[in-house]
Amino acid sequence: xxxxxxxxxxxxxxxxxxxxxxxxxxxxxxxxxxxxxxxxxxxxxxxxxxxxxxxxxxxxxxxxxxxxxxxxxxxxxxxxxxxxxxxxxxxxxxxxxxxxxxxxxxxxxxxxxxxxxxxxxxxxxxxxxxxxxxxxxxxxxxxxxxxxxxxxxxxxxxxxxxxxxxxxxxxxxxxxxxxxxxxxxxxxxxxxxxxxxxxxxxxxxxxxxxxxxxxxxxxxxxxxxxxxxxxxxxxxxxxxxxxxxxxxxxxxxxxxxxxxxxxxxxxxxxxxxxxxxxxxxxxxxxxxxxxxxxxxxxxxxxxxxxxxxxxxxxxxxxxxxxxxxxxxxxxxxxxxxxxxxxxxxxxxxxxxxxxxxxxxxxxxxxx
Amino acid sequence: xxxxxxxxxxxxxxxxxxxxxxxxxxxxxxxxxxxxxxxxxxxxxxxxxxxxxxxxxxxxxxxxxxxxxxxxxxxxxxxxxxxxxxxxxxxxxxxxxxxxxxxxxxxxxxxxxxxxxxxxxxxxxxxxxxxxxxxxxxxxxxxxxxxxxxxxxxxxxxxxxxxxxxxxxxxxxxxxxxxxxxxxxxxxxxxxxxxxxxxxxxxxxxxxxxxxxxxxxxxxxxxxxxxxxxxxxxxxxxxxx
Numbered sequence: 336x337x338x339x340x341x342x343x344x345x346x347x348x349x350x351x352x353x354x355x356x357x358x359x360x361x362x363x364x365x366x367x368x369x370x371x372x373x374x375x376x377x378x379x380x381x382x383x384x385x386x387x388x389x390x391x392x393x394x395x396x397x398x399x400x401x402x403x404x405x406x407x408x409x410x411x412x413x414x415x416x417x418x419x420x421x422x423x424x425x426x427x428x429x430x431x432x433x434x435x436x437x438x439x440x441x442x443x444x445x446x447x448x449x450x451x452x453x454x455x456x457x458x459x460x461x462x463x464x465x466x467x468x469x470x471x472x473x474x475x476x477x478x479x480x481x482x483x484x485x486x487x488x489x490x491x492x493x494x495x496x497x498x499x500x501x502x503x504x505x506x507x508x509x510x511x512x513x514x515x516x517x518x519x520x521x522x523x524x525x526x527x528x529x530x531x532x533x534x535x536x537x538x539x540x541x542x543x544x545x546x547x548x549x550x551x552x553x554x555x556x557x558x559x560x561x562x563x564x565x566x567x568x569x570x571x572x573x574x575x576x577x578x579x580x581x582x583x584x585x586x587x588x589x590x591x592x593x594x595x596x597x598x599x600x601x602x603x604x605x606x607x608x609x610x611x612x613x614x615x616x617x618x619x620x621x622x623x624x625x626x627x628x629x630x631x632x633x634x635x636x637x638x639x640x641x642x643x644x645x646x647x648x649x650x651x652x653x654x655x656x657x658x659x660x661x662x663x664x665x666x667x668x669x670x671x672x673x674x675x676x677x678x679x680x681x682x683x684x685x686x687x688x689x690x691x692x693x694x695x696x697x698x699x700x701x702x
Numbered sequence: 703x704x705x706x707x708x709x710x711x712x713x714x715x716x717x718x719x720x721x722x723x724x725x726x727x728x729x730x731x732x733x734x735x736x737x738x739x740x741x742x743x744x745x746x747x748x749x750x751x752x753x754x755x756x757x758x759x760x761x762x763x764x765x766x767x768x769x770x771x772x773x774x775x776x777x778x779x780x781x782x783x784x785x786x787x788x789x790x791x792x793x794x795x796x797x798x799x800x801x802x803x804x805x806x807x808x809x810x811x812x813x814x815x816x817x818x819x820x821x822x823x824x825x826x827x828x829x830x831x832x833x834x835x836x837x838x839x840x841x842x843x844x845x846x847x848x849x850x851x852x853x854x855x856x857x858x859x860x861x862x863x864x865x866x867x868x869x870x871x872x873x874x875x876x877x878x879x880x881x882x883x884x885x886x887x888x889x890x891x892x893x894x895x896x897x898x899x900x901x902x903x904x905x906x907x908x909x910x911x912x913x914x915x916x917x918x919x920x921x922x923x924x925x926x927x928x929x930x931x932x933x934x935x936x937x938x939x940x941x942x943x
Contacts, residue, residue, distance in 0.1 A: 352789060354785065383788045385784070385788060387781070388810050388814035391810075392810065395775070396785035396788065399782040399785020399789060400785040401789070402772065402786060402789070403752075403785065403786045422775075531790075532792075532793055565764075565773055
């Protein structure tokens with residue numbers, strides 16, 4: 336099951352702590368982690384599992400655990416994702432590399448526990464400021480595992496909160512997955528570091544945390560780190576925002592990922608993400624050269640230049656998504672003034688989009 | 703302030719460069735922090751303590767000490783400090799919050815940390831008012847008190863944190879002190895820190911503390927003492943629970 340794949344990915348990545356609150360369709364990650372952490376091996380390794388009082392508690396515990404230097408994560412969905420934005424926003428402010436697996440469910444509000452792609456905007460742009468965060472959108476079970484591991488390395492290498500944006504279908508889906516030890520594949524996990532009570536740092540903490548938010552004091556040869564979340568002046572807030580943006584702009588291009596699929600001369604370009612992207616890929620196979628796919632793997636940073644290159648020669652764009660205009664809004668922002676090709680939006684909030692539907696969609700608009 | 707005087711007046715772990723402190727004249731926070739600092743000195747914990755401060759007046763303690771400190775988010779200091787302790791079991795994790803942060807916005811996290819017997823110390827500074835936001839009603843505001851949001855007087859309901867937590871956790875260390883008894887407060891701080899250092903579980907210290915600005919007594923120390931010692935301490939009992 337996808338949720339077990341996620342839990343195994345975190346374990347393989349070397350995570351030793353999970354803080355969560357049960358919510359469908361993510362709860363099985365908690366179940367797996369609780370069993371692992373409570374086992375003899377888990378106890379020996381000092382693994383941590385806390386079922387918190389709510390998602391607010393879970394996400395702030397996660398933040399604290401990461402500041403204590405431990406590779407830690409959470410899993411949530413829907414209304415839980417809303418509650419956790421408070422902590423995620425603080426992680427953006429202080430560049431705290433939490434990892435969160437999000438399994439999208441129906442919305443608005445409690446809605447259905449099953450499936451949607453309605454948390455794209457929230458996951459990529461939640462928070463009450465100009466936050467920067469990394470969002471991967473896996474499209475199948477193997478990617479849940481691969482990017483479930485990668486999310487930890489990306490978070491700790493770049494020090495931005497990092498999200499794996501899956502959905503309820505992937506979370507509950509059964510299938511074959513190749514489970515591997517990342518070290519055996521030559522994937523080295525980036526070292527973690529304490530924000531508080533650290534004895535020795537690889538790089539000064541004020542090169543990570545915006546300067547107005549961290550004060551280092553020296554007394555008797557010992558360094559003390561003090562972090563501020565409340566600023567006094569607009570100018571300080573400006574500096575914090577600009578420092579974070581500058582750090583982001585330097586590395587965003589390294590983080591961007593996408594998949595292009597199908598014949599380059601195809602007139603229709605489908606832009607789809609996650610599990611809808613997987614369906615679109617199969618649709619391309621059935622359409623005999625009429626359509627090709629651009630699938631952003633990172634929704635943030637969005638692979639903008641790659642998309643601009645991909646639309647060359649396209650006579651029309653089709654954007655199917657299980658939401659109302661969340662992916663297409665991102666696409667429009669990038670393509671403003673770049674192309675005259677019409678965009679056909681196909682919005683099915685909280686409903687799966689299957690291969691035949693996409694094939695029909697392409698055929699209907701193919702001239 | 704001269705360095706010699708500062709050494710006499712303050713604990714060693716206090717950051718002298720940030721004094722005079724940022725609190726209002728007559729505020730109780732510096733007394734609470736001083737007691738905490740002396741206890742830290744006495745136990746030699748300056749390098750082991752992770753100090754978390756809430757939003758509200760408690761945030762002004764962010765640069766009070768040379769101690770690793772994190773200013774968190776309103777009501778979220780307890781879960782952050784739980785996470786720090788879980789993430790780094792060697793840390794002595796201390797949450798420093800006001801009565802609003804503890805008993806209103808952060809109540810869910812506080813009570814559940816107590817239920818789970820998290821091995822942290824929570825210090826609640828109870829001045830019976832939301833101070834930094836301009837004197838609104840707190841869950842601790844006593845009946846009839848006029849505040850910015852109770853212009854006709856507060857209702858008859860208020861929270862007694864230590865009693866509540868005792869109901870939830872029979873083994874926790876729980877006490878209430880008052881800023882006007884500095885030596886007693888230091889003793890309580892030391893006991894509480896020792897309790898968490900020895901891994902005995904949840905420690906909870908509430909301190910009755912004046913807010914001269916929002917009580918309207920900034921120029922009247924006698925009135926301040928009357929509210930603190932007579933009105934508050936008669937309702938909020940001092941000592942161990």
